[in-house]
Amino acid sequence: xxxxxxxxxxxxxxxxxxxxxxxxxxxxxxxxxxxxxxxxxxxxxxxxxxxxxxxxxxxxxxxxxxxxxxxxxxxxxxxxxxxxxxxxxxxxxxxxxxxxxxxxxxxxxxxxxxxxxxxxxxxxxxxxxxxxxxxxxxxxxxxxxxxxxxxxxxxxxxxxxxxxxxxxxxxxxxxxxxxxxxxxxxxxxxxxxxxxxxxxxxxxxxxxxxxxxxxxxxxxxxxxxxxxxxxxxxxxxxxxxxxxx
Numbered sequence: 033x034x035x036x037x038x039x040x041x042x043x044x045x046x047x048x049x050x051x052x053x054x055x056x057x058x059x060x061x062x063x064x065x066x067x068x069x070x071x072x073x074x075x076x077x078x079x080x081x082x083x084x085x086x087x088x089x090x091x092x093x094x095x096x097x098x099x100x101x102x103x104x105x106x107x108x109x110x111x112x113x114x115x116x117x118x119x120x121x122x123x124x125x126x127x128x129x130x131x132x133x134x135x136x137x138x139x140x141x142x143x144x145x146x147x148x149x150x151x152x153x154x155x156x157x158x159x160x161x162x163x164x165x166x167x168x169x170x171x172x173x174x175x176x177x178x179x180x181x182x183x184x185x186x187x188x189x190x191x192x193x194x195x196x197x198x199x200x201x202x203x204x205x206x207x208x209x210x211x212x213x214x215x216x217x218x219x220x221x222x223x224x225x226x227x228x229x230x231x232x233x234x235x236x237x238x239x240x241x242x243x244x245x246x247x248x249x250x251x252x253x254x255x256x257x258x259x260x261x262x263x264x265x266x267x268x269x270x271x272x273x274x275x276x277x
Contacts, residue, residue, distance in 0.1 A: 033061040034151065036083040037076070039098070040112065041067040041091045045133065049085060049112065052137055057144050069093040073101050081107050083128070083147060088113040108150060110143050176223065178204060178213045185211055189227050193256055195220055195237040207256060232262040232270065246270045 036053070040046040046065055053060050064079055066072045068091035076084070076098070084107050086095045099105060114133040128150060129143040176192070178185040187206065196203045197217035204211045213220075221231050228240045232252060238260065245253045252262045252270060262270065 034059055034083060034148075035063050035079070035081045036060050036085065037064045037066065037079060037081045038062060038085045039066045039072050039090065039095070040085070040087040041089070042087070043067075045087070045112075049135060052135065052140055053085075053144075056137055056141060059148075060144065067091055069097055072098045076102060076107070082151060083108050083110065085110050085112055085131075087111075088115060108147055110147065178211055180212060180214070185209075187211075189224065190239075190241070192224075192229075192239055193242045193254060194239060194258075194260065195224070195229075196260075197235040205256075205258075230266065230269065232266045233260065234263075236260045236262075240270065240273050243270060243274060246274065 038046055038049055038053075040049065046067065050062055050065065053062060060083070063081060064075060066075060070092055072090070086098075086109050088095045088111060090098075095111065099109075108128045110129050110131060112131045112133060112135060128147040131139060131143055174189055176187045176189050178187060187204065187209075191206050193205045193207065195217060196205070198212070200214070200216050202213045202215060202217045202220055204213065217231075217235070217237055221229070221237055224237065224239075229237050230240055232238050238252065238254070242255050243252055244255045246262065246267055247253065247259075250262055250264065250267070251259045253259050
């Protein structure tokens, strides 16, 4: 449903327009009716409509005082008025159309149809931007930026085998690299815990996807051939993970 608001200070005109919309525009949901300038300024940002049917002359001022006050106008406007002298001024705002009172049902339908075309295009644009943004976020989550004293490394998280504490520093191990970062292991545990990394020991953070086996000698063997210590309480978790693979 398309969220819409009617801003109109004449009671009969407000109810008449609401009924016309209700019975002829099934995808338009009137979420609020407002009859004065101050209430409109307050509620428009809170209600976030997609479409506003906006009368020109209102209690406490006029429509342009509302639009001039708002920081952003994130909705489309269909002006409704008995005075077409305001039409030229309305052009500077992001209007869809202009309806003269008394409102004709066919003209209303034509206005809303034109709005729908604009609305659908913008929806597709927003969806495309959202998909790109989500893809970018996923790509960012798959990489980790490490800063050393002399350069920066962008590591693929899946390729990190383990991280080892060295005081206030952390050493990262991949198949081909050994990189020391100036941040401690606890910091990276917070970042990597959502990527199948487990703190198997006070000094070791391990990518569980790189574990080959868990021995009974309190050590875990990694796929690169290295063995590292594992705490007794973490052994059941690691064994359960391997059994599910």
